[in-house]
Amino acid sequence: MAHFGIVWTFGWRALYRQVVRSSFATVPFYRELWAVDGRTEPVVVSGRTGAHGGAVPAAAVSGRLPDLVPLAGGSAEVDPLRGLEMVLHQCARVTPDTVIIGAVPPHHPRGLALESTPDEPRGDLLAVGTPAQLAGVAAGIPRVPLVTPGERGTEGLLVDDLLGVLGGVRDCGNWHLDWPRVYARETPLGLAFTLLLQRSPRLVDIVPAGGAEGRVDRCPQHRTPVIAA
Amino acid sequence: MRADIFDPRTDPEPPYWRELRVTAGLRADWAWEVLAAQAWGARTVQLITVLFDGTTPKAVVNAAWLGAPLHRFSFAAAGSRPWVGAVHVRGPGSGAVPGWWLADDLPITVLTEAYARAMRRELGPGCLALVLRQVTEEQAAQAGRLRVVRPTERIWRFPVHAWSDPEAWLMTLSRSRRSNLRGIFRRVRENEDLEIRIETGTTTLDEVRVIEAMRWNDDKYGGKLIPRVRILSGYLRALVAQPDVHSTSYIDRQSGELIAFGTALDHPTVPIVRSWTQRPAEQGGAKYLYFYHLAKQVDWAIAGGKQWVELGKGKAQEKQSLGAVPADQAAMAVPIRPW
Numbered sequence: 001m002a003h004f005g006i007v008w009t010f011g012w013r014a015l016y017r018q019v020v021r022s023s024f025a026t027v028p029f030y031r032e033l034w035a036v037d038g039r040t041e042p043v044v045v046s047g048r049t050g051a052h053g054g055a056v057p058a059a060a061v062s063g064r065l066p067d068l069v070p071l072a073g074g075s076a077e078v079d080p081l082r083g084l085e086m087v088l089h090q091c092a093r094v095t096p097d098t099v100i101i102g103a104v105p106p107h108h109p110r111g112l113a114l115e116s117t118p119d120e121p122r123g124d125l126l127a128v129g130t131p132a133q134l135a136g137v138a139a140g141i142p143r144v145p146l147v148t149p150g151e152r153g154t155e156g157l158l159v160d161d162l163l164g165v166l167g168g169v170r171d172c173g174n175w176h177l178d179w180p181r182v183y184a185r186e187t188p189l190g191l192a193f194t195l196l197l198q199r200s201p202r203l204v205d206i207v208p209a210g211g212a213e214g215r216v217d218r219c220p221q222h223r224t225p226v227i228a229a
Numbered sequence: 230m231r232a233d234i235f236d237p238r239t240d241p242e243p244p245y246w247r248e249l250r251v252t253a254g255l256r257a258d259w260a261w262e263v264l265a266a267q268a269w270g271a272r273t274v275q276l277i278t279v280l281f282d283g284t285t286p287k288a289v290v291n292a293a294w295l296g297a298p299l300h301r302f303s304f305a306a307a308g309s310r311p312w313v314g315a316v317h318v319r320g321p322g323s324g325a326v327p328g329w330w331l332a333d334d335l336p337i338t339v340l341t342e343a344y345a346r347a348m349r350r351e352l353g354p355g356c357l358a359l360v361l362r363q364v365t366e367e368q369a370a371q372a373g374r375l376r377v378v379r380p381t382e383r384i385w386r387f388p389v390h391a392w393s394d395p396e397a398w399l400m401t402l403s404r405s406r407r408s409n410l411r412g413i414f415r416r417v418r419e420n421e422d423l424e425i426r427i428e429t430g431t432t433t434l435d436e437v438r439v440i441e442a443m444r445w446n447d448d449k450y451g452g453k454l455i456p457r458v459r460i461l462s463g464y465l466r467a468l469v470a471q472p473d474v475h476s477t478s479y480i481d482r483q484s485g486e487l488i489a490f491g492t493a494l495d496h497p498t499v500p501i502v503r504s505w506t507q508r509p510a511e512q513g514g515a516k517y518l519y520f521y522h523l524a525k526q527v528d529w530a531i532a533g534g535k536q537w538v539e540l541g542k543g544k545a546q547e548k549q550s551l552g553a554v555p556a557d558q559a560a561m562a563v564p565i566r567p568w
């Protein structure tokens with residue numbers, strides 16, 4: 001397994017660098033930002049390294065979604081729960097029989113709205129929602145809180161309105177990124193996230209609303225990237 | 230002739246540029262930071278060339294290096310250049326004005342000879358032809374035997390020098406257009422919900438909102454095969470910040486929404502009315518604002534003692550009914566000798 005780390009590091013980063021280059025070549029928002037200000041890792045205009053290494057606070061993108069669509073066209077809609085299905089399966093025990101309450105992944109067969117939570121929980125239940133939403137759910141029901149990177153504690157899934165679900169705590173207790181779909185990079189503004197597989201709207205090096213502290217490390221058990229304190 | 234050739238994306242502004250712009254009467258779209266923003270947002274490499282006689286600049290040319298492979302869906306890559314193609318000379322950011330200036334004593338053959346040679350040296354043997362836009366018949370006749378000339382869409386201009394005051398202009402129009410315009414002036418005057426904001430050299434324009442408004446027009450004119458490249462907000466920001474650019478915003482006071490927007494680039498004798506964009510009628514747009522806007526440009530030009538106002542291509546009927554006159558234009562292609 002010794003070389004596995006090298007493979008994930010290089011493959012993941014190579015994909016990220018490719019997404020940066022393609023975004024600079026085809027997406028108006030990044031064209032403008034990185035041409036004039038610059039960026040790092042990779043530098044796209046020699047000598048221009050930008051104010052925050054090219055990272056973009058989420059607020060700077062609001063109202064600019066049409067400029068995140070590549071020239072060839074595409075969607076300008078974001079899905080605030082993008083990636084939920086994948087990450088939830090990695091971070092919680094979910095079977096086809098599990099009744100998910102609250103944020104139900106699109107293809108999951110059994111779901112309930114938060115308001116219709118049974119008072120006496122029976123069967124295989126799992127509540128998924130923000131801490132405020134979960135406050136009203138009966139105590140016996142297992143739960144997965146959806147937290148923003150800024151309010152990250154020791155459990156749950158990381159969500160951002162723009163980027164969707166970025167990762168979550170797995171059985172090892174570490175904050176796993178949704179590898180290899182989500183890339184994270186340390187910048188002067190904090191962690192900046194990139195959706196490597198979402199073509200449009202293109203989200204590259206976005207610092208979530210409320211910020212995201214931490215550094216990118218590797219889980220000793222799963223050997224994939226995690227956010228460490 | 231010595232030639233300086235620049236890629237405004239990465240080359241700094243030459244020290245003589247400001248003075249040269251004044252001498253050559255090059256409008257705000259030739260300001261270096263505007264050229265840089267325009268070049269970053271283009272699908273082809275944009276080159277600025279200055280030709281010298283000794284140490285005196287005698288010619289300035291803006292051109293796109295149009296070649297294979299042409300990428301429909303990406304901006305021009307920094308550092309990579311097509312290996313075969315043609316140099317396309319046009320005004321930066323607008324095809325409605327020529328993309329060159331020549332000192333008084335120079336014939337247009339300077340472009341087909343000295344400039345063409347400089348381009349071939351710079352771009353290599355794959356630089357096969359020179360295409361000049363907005364050429365007059367007279368200029369085309371000077372350009373030697375090996376040339377292809379094709380008429381292009383006419384451009385329109387107001388002969389402001391012929392009008393002593395706005396009333397004199399109105400009197401040259403048809404009766405129906407005149408009374409229609411007077412009606413429009415009254416409508417605008419009495420419309421308390423309409424705010425008209427004219428700003429010169431502004432750094433506070435909400436350019437994102439304007440760009441969004443421009444998409445109303447892009448969607449209308451953009452083809453499926455060759456999409457209109459969306460104008461970068463950085464370009465608009467750099468342009469409207471120039472001290473000789475006037476931006477007019479038409480805003481609905483009730484909703485705060487932008488209904489229409491236009492820019493004019495000033496010039497000592499021939500200003501240009503450049504972009505115009507307005508909300509479609511079904512979204513609360515008002516067609517009469519276009520007439521109002523042009524009428525105000527006439528007022529402004531007469532007051533400023535201008536000779537002409539350039540209006541560019543399109544909307545021929547509307548422009549003609551307001552007293553604009555057409556000018557025939559041609560595109561001329563000249564092969565570049567490989568030696």
Ligand SMILES: [Zn+2]
Pocket residue numbers: 170172173174176219220221222223
């Ligand atoms: Zn782990």
